[in-house]
Amino acid sequence: MMEHSIETAKQRNRLKEAARETGRNLGLVLYALYALFPLIWMLICTFKSDTEMYNTVFIFRPTLANYQAVLLGTDYVRAFFQNMIVSGGAVLLTVVAGVPAAYALARYDFRKKDDIAFQILSFKFAPEIMVILPIFLIFQKIGLYDTYFGLIWVYQLITMPLLIWVVRGYFEDISVEVEQAASLDGYCWYEVFLKTLLPLIKPGLVASGLLAFIFAWNSFTFPLILSGFRIQTLTITSLRYISSETVHYGQVAVAATVAVLPEIVACLFIQKHLVRGLSFGAVKG
Structure with a gap:
């Protein structure tokens, strides 16, 4: 029982x-x-015609006309690849210049080090509209207006501050004895940096690099003013589907859906580094 x-x-x-x-x-x-x-909902709207956009919710006659209008009828595909070149180049330059700067701010003691670090971070907080006019005039004088290098250069104002502060926190958490031990093993200074330090800061570098890519990919003000007919990013090209007479919501949905694909794919590939990279290194400094 x-x-x-x-x-x-x-x-x-x-x-x-x-x-x-x-x-x-x-x-x-x-x-x-x-x-x-x-x-x-955005994906559903890509298959709706303009006449069914307000009259139906989930039951409608799917159409590929919006995809044809965006991917075949305009310069959207060209703008997509141009945006990829500019954003990828901006992140590459940010990593190459920002990681050594973060190491210097973490390891070396010099006058007003914290003031310089805060000044770098303040560039991210400053509204882009405050600096766009003088940058526009300077770019026209030195021939960087409507060029890849001009946009990649100016994008450092929105990509480099975050990477420097996140990676700086990682460098500060690495003991100096690690570098000293690597030096005793016969590594020269650049081998210590590349083979010992970079693997340790990989989560923070990947996470901050992804955020830098997202900021560059979604930038609107800089390419709106500093690019012309030769180079146009997705954020500028998407304005073609909005006019004073009507808004083609289906085409806008297609443009937005295709635009978020690189960010989603990048997040899926490096998701294991994101949580640790954003929660561990960013709280230091």
């Missing part, structure tokens, strides 16, 4: 645990649908 009661209690506990597990999974599914609903 007692063994039967014990078995019944175990079955009851297993049912309760299964019910709790099902409830947790259902809650996660509902939260995922809630979080992804804007993307799902």
Whole structure:
């Protein structure tokens, strides 16, 4: 009799645990649908015609006319690759110049080091509209207006401050004895930096590099003023689907959907580094 009661209690506990597990999974599914609903809705709008945009919700006649108009009828594809060149080049220059700067701010003691670090960070907080006019005049005088290098250079104002501060926190958390031990093993200074320090700061470097790419990819003010007919990024090209007479919401949805794909793909590939990279290194300094 007692063994039967014990078995019944175990079955009851297993049912309760299964019910709790099902409830947790259902809650996660509902939260995922809630979080992804804007993307799902934007994807649905890409298959709607302008006449059905307001009249229907989920039941409509799908069409590929919006994709044809965006991907075949305009310069959107060219702008996509130009945006990739500018954003990728900006991140590459940020990493090459920003990592040594972060190391110097973390390791060396010199006058007003903290003031310089804060000044670098303040560039990220300053509104772009404050500096765009003098930059525009300077670029026209030195021939950088409507060039790849001009946009890549000016994008450092929005990409480099974040990377320097995140990576600086990682360098500060690495003990100096690690570098000294590597030097005793026969490594020269650049081998210590490349083979010992860079692997240790990889999570922070990847996370800050991804955010720098997102900031550069989504930039609007700088390419609006500093680019012309030769170079146009996605944020500028997408304005073609908005006119004073009407807004082609289906085409806008296609442009937005294609524009977020590189960011989503990059996040999926490096997601294991994001949580540690953003929560660990960024709180230092």
